Amino acid sequence: MSSPILEGRALVKSYDDGRVAALRGVDITIEAGEYVTISGPSGSGKSTLLHMLGGLDVPNSGEVLFRGSLLGKAVDLDTYRSCQVGFIFQAFHLLPTLRAVENVQVAMLAKGGRANHRLERASALLEEMGLKDRMKHFPNELSAGERQRVAIARALANEPAILLADEPTGNLDSVNTANIMEILRGIREHRGMTLVIVTHENEIALNAPRHIRIRDGRIDA
């Protein structure tokens, strides 16, 4: 059996000075290379859990471990997000002033390295996403499906170990949803990445080898 790549232990998170509880003591373990979906009603805490696992937010109590090392202590959060995790968001979150190929490069900018290497890698990833002819387009010149494919290329730019997707098909029609899901499953298969998807779509949630339901800040099953 493979070792856990991510562990959340007794994660508690609340907002508004404790008035709104998002997570009420969540324990979760994700193995390396695993494909996990997390679903639940709105406000159940699924996105909050994803943010904790991705180092975007920190719990009020409890801890997150990456390969056994404590996030925020033994593992610097910025470095973790930069090198180990790739995020995909429902709203794509592309930078409007940058072309598609530049949006992918921006993820690599903070890591330094040679500019031509960054461009080559960004171009190769976009080509892999079927966007060879759309590289120089700005986000507002791309369809929703194309934008999400650019966002996936950006998430892969730094060759992360984990892909975290927050409602990646939430803004897409059924054709694009199927397309994006095929891409994500393909990435996981061919690159051996760990894939965690938060979704409210049952079809996506139940299609994964492992599905976690979350309700009122607690894991159901």
Add this chain to the structure above:
Amino acid sequence: MASQLSFTGFAWKNLRRRRLRTLLTLCGITMGIGAFVALVGFSRSFEHEWLRLYQSAGTDIAVLQSSLFNSSLDESLGAKIKALPEVAAVAPLVFNLIDLTPDVNALVYGWPADSYELDSLKFTSGRPFRAGRPDVVLGDLLAQNLNKKTGDTITILGETFTITGIFHGGTALETGAVIMPLDQMQNISSREGKVTAFHVRLRPTPAGESYDDYIKRAQDEIDALEPGIRAEAAAERAGNNQIVDMAHAIAWGTSSIALFIGIVGIANTMAMSVFERTREIGILRALGWKGRHVILLILTEAAGLGFAGGLLGIVVGWGALRILSVMPQTASVVSTSVSPVHLFESLLIAIGSGLVAGAYPAWRGARLSPVEALRYE
């Protein structure tokens, strides 16, 4: 290669995004740096012109009372100075800034007809003035501004003078000046028997003694002649007289205010930019950008604004100096000679202003929580 993204390229794209705001911010810093280049450049060139004035005439020491404005020395002191063994020549002078017409003012000097300083003037027409006669000579720039030529008359403080010659002065202080006989200047300014200062030319430096030591020795001997007088080396005097000091103070004061306004403009632009880009900063943080990368990006944008504003400001400031140097009202005291050091200094101040202005917005941007920033609408 096309679409290759660099850090500075990213910053540039962010600045281009709000073109009008960037342009208006640039205008602010341009005005600030333009004022700095023009005013400080003017005051420094003014100082430089004083030094050149002394150097072109071969003056080593200026002797005056407490200050240049109210300095009033007995003309008889000249003989005592001349009697010192180090002194080759003494030139008493009276000078003042006088309105010649409602639009044109000029430095008016009173020199003895046999002053050694007359030797440095190159007459383009006519001849020098004669003692005891209502004669004047005009610098060529002033003559051009007043549309006067040799043989014309000019009225100064209610007295009519004949222009006996036009000379080409080596400095802005001469080329825009009027020079008349000392006795005439003393008469029209009611300073009979009094002079503003003495210019002193020393004999050659004795062998085995440095020029600085020689000057110092001569200064001490002149200072000892009478209480209340001060002998200053020409170079020291050029940078230390009250007119130059006042020009420096006004220049720094005014340009500091203009620079402050420019800095506030950049700070406002960067603060607005960070505010508007809250979600984008969140995206960058989600992609693993560290706080220092966000700081670097915002400071690069702010410094870029400062740099561009600095370059434009140099052009505007130099243009302003050029206009002032040909305007009749200011031509007598303004020269367009601006040192490269001053321009470099201006550019550094512009970039520094950008960095100072961008510091707080950058710090705020870096402190944004990634998840809070991503939620920002």
